[in-house]
Amino acid sequence: MRKALHILTIGFFLAICSFGQNIGNQRIKQIDDETRIDSLRLDNVLKDAMKLAKANIQSDNYFKEYKTQLDDSSYVVTVNLTIGHLFSNSQRHLLIRRQVPWCEYIDMYLIADHNLKHVISREQGSLTYINDIIRDVNGDGFNDFLVHWYPSSGCCRRDVYSVYLNLSDNGNFTSDYKFINPTFSPTEKIIRGVEYGHPGEVGLYKYKWNGLQVDTIEFIYPDVSKKGQFIKTKKGFYRPTEKNGEKLNAVPTEYLKIESYEWFAEF
Numbered sequence: 001m002r003k004a005l006h007i008l009t010i011g012f013f014l015a016i017c018s019f020g021q022n023i024g025n026q027r028i029k030q031i032d033d034e035t036r037i038d039s040l041r042l043d044n045v046l047k048d049a050m051k052l053a054k055a056n057i058q059s060d061n062y063f064k065e066y067k068t069q070l071d072d073s074s075y076v077v078t079v080n081l082t083i084g085h086l087f088s089n090s091q092r093h094l095l096i097r098r099q100v101p102w103c104e105y106i107d108m109y110l111i112a113d114h115n116l117k118h119v120i121s122r123e124q125g126s127l128t129y130i131n132d133i134i135r136d137v138n139g140d141g142f143n144d145f146l147v148h149w150y151p152s153s154g155c156c157r158r159d160v161y162s163v164y165l166n167l168s169d170n171g172n173f174t175s176d177y178k179f180i181n182p183t184f185s186p187t188e189k190i191i192r193g194v195e196y197g198h199p200g201e202v203g204l205y206k207y208k209w210n211g212l213q214v215d216t217i218e219f220i221y222p223d224v225s226k227k228g229q230f231i232k233t234k235k236g237f238y239r240p241t242e243k244n245g246e247k248l249n250a251v252p253t254e255y256l257k258i259e260s261y262e263w264f265a266e267f
Contacts, residue, residue, distance in 0.1 A: 041070045042098060042105065045077050049096050050116070053081055057114055060084065060092070075101050083111070086134055087143040091171045093119075097132075104129040108145065110171035119172050120145060120164055127152045138209040139186035142168040147176070157181055157263040158196050165212060174212060183258035194260040195219075200267030201239060204255050220251060222267060 045068060056062045065080035078099040086093045094116060098105040108120035124147055133146040145164040162176040182193035189209040195202045204220040216235065223229035224239045231237075233245035255261065 042077070042100070044070060045079060045098055046096065046105075046107065049079050049081055049098070053083065053094050053096070053109075053116070056083060057094075057111060057116075087145075087166050087171075088168055091168075093171070099126070102126055106132060106147070108173070112171070117171075122147060122162075122176075124149055125152070136186050137163055137184045137191075138165060139189040140166075140168070142166045145173060154196070156197055156202070157194065157260055159260060177214060179207075181260040181263070183260075190217075192255055192258045194258070194264045195236070199263060199265070200224075202264055203233075203236065204251070204258075204261075204264055205236075206255075220248070220255065221245075223247065 048068070052064065056064075060083075062083040063081065065078070067076050067078050069076050078097075080097050082095040084092060086095060092111040094109040094111055096107045096109075098107075103126055104124045106120065106122040106124070107118065109116040110119050128149045128151055130148040130150060133148060134143045135146065136142060137144050137146065144166045147162045147164075149160050149162070151158050151160065159181050161179050161182055163179065164173040164176050166173060179191060179193060180196050182191050184191055191205075191207040191209075191214070193205055195205055197203075200222055206217040206219075208215045208217055219233045219236055221231045221233065221237060221240050223231050223242070225241060228249075230248040230251055231240045231242060231245045232248055233240055237244050
């Protein structure tokens, strides 16, 4: 009797597990189907935007923003198109943004002989996206493309810029360079900023553009052994001491006006 009851119990438990697994698999399939449908909808939105762009491809400057809702979707897609000399006087580009509740889709095209060449594609979660910016960050005289975003989790200041450098000879762009809490100084070809971490431990950094490379110049850290004293190093450290670098009695003035400096100074 006990053996039979034991077998029935195991059978019942296995049935429950199997039922739960089936429900889980069905839910996964439902999510996959919804993702695929959303992807198809957004592809159609992009195709419609491309048709509008091609109809205005000869324009030196063109901007259009509109909203669209496809099929039975419960959300609205905000689309804006920009055509113009966005990055140099000799080349024109098309920038298409598609905004949905969960994401910002960004696509950049080079306009060449009335043709469109895809040069940048980015998906940035809506909870993290702040804006995108066109400006020269490396001091070569040509505008670059920056996506400004802020991670949705983490303990400390983390203002992030993803930088796509303009390859001015062909209208293309590099893959993105990611900088945390940066202040760009294109006239100096310098990036100064604050690392990710807690005040009292986090350091200042200084990088320099070297063509398409970023050279590390130095770091400045609080000296954990003496308040009001600092340590300059050639590489990143956690709580460096004087043996790891050069002792400083003050932070160099070049750092005092960078964005997020107060995060470094609050200790």
